[in-house]
Amino acid sequence: MSETELDDVETLADLADLAREAAEDEETVLVFIEQEDSWFAVVRVDGEEDPRIFVSDAAAASRSAYGEIVLTDELTGRGSGDDLDDLVVELDEDDDTDSADPDEDDDADDEAAALDTDGLPNGPLGDAGLLIDFGVGAKELMDMSVEGSVPGDALTEIADALGCGDVLEAVR
Incomplete structure (x- = not known):
């Protein structure tokens, strides 16, 4: 885990490419994005597979440049006929x-x-099960994302559960 500059990242594909560059031997890479304690996202990149995304508050993320990266049409249902x-x-x-x-x-x-x-939820959106094989269940991730919880605290809990809490704190 390391801090990465996202200034040149404009799309989810750019973010996935950046994550793949950081990976060794196509290992899984998790990208944590936190926006001023209003929302967080976890993006999971497994080799060449499509990224899996979880956003704690889609409505809050939609008001952020970083949110535009993770709130893809596929994730939000836009363009698929699902309005x-x-x-x-x-x-x-x-x-x-x-x-x-x-x-x-x-x-x-x-x-x-x-x-x-x-039309975006004022709450979680995406794949709540993306961390199950790391020991963080979907219900646990959803509970961390409920209204009233602090996104930074939730990311700290996630990182601690993954055994990389110290690294997250070092890059903050």
Whole structure:
């Protein structure tokens, strides 16, 4: 683990190439990105495979230049025909006309509130299972990403679980 300058990285492909350059013998490389204690991302690069990504708060990441790198169209569902805004609107319309249970209306409102104006979740997005084989389960990673947790603290917990907490602190 080392600190890498991301100034020349403009896309996820650039980031993956940089990670592969740092790898020895196509070993797995984990890239931690933390933005001013508002969000974090873990990008896992395994050899020539497509990177796997987990973002703690997609809405917060979308307001960052580094977030643009990790919030790919594939991850966010853009360009695939899956529009989260349309889905929420459909749920709201269905609930307003067909629902006999008022709790169902509240659930739809909660879903709408959980998305920002770009249709990105105000919370985690991506592959929560990308660290399972390193001993950090999907539920544990999701719990570290819940509202109210500090992204820097979550990355410290992750690094400690991976046995590289001292290295992370050295590059901060």
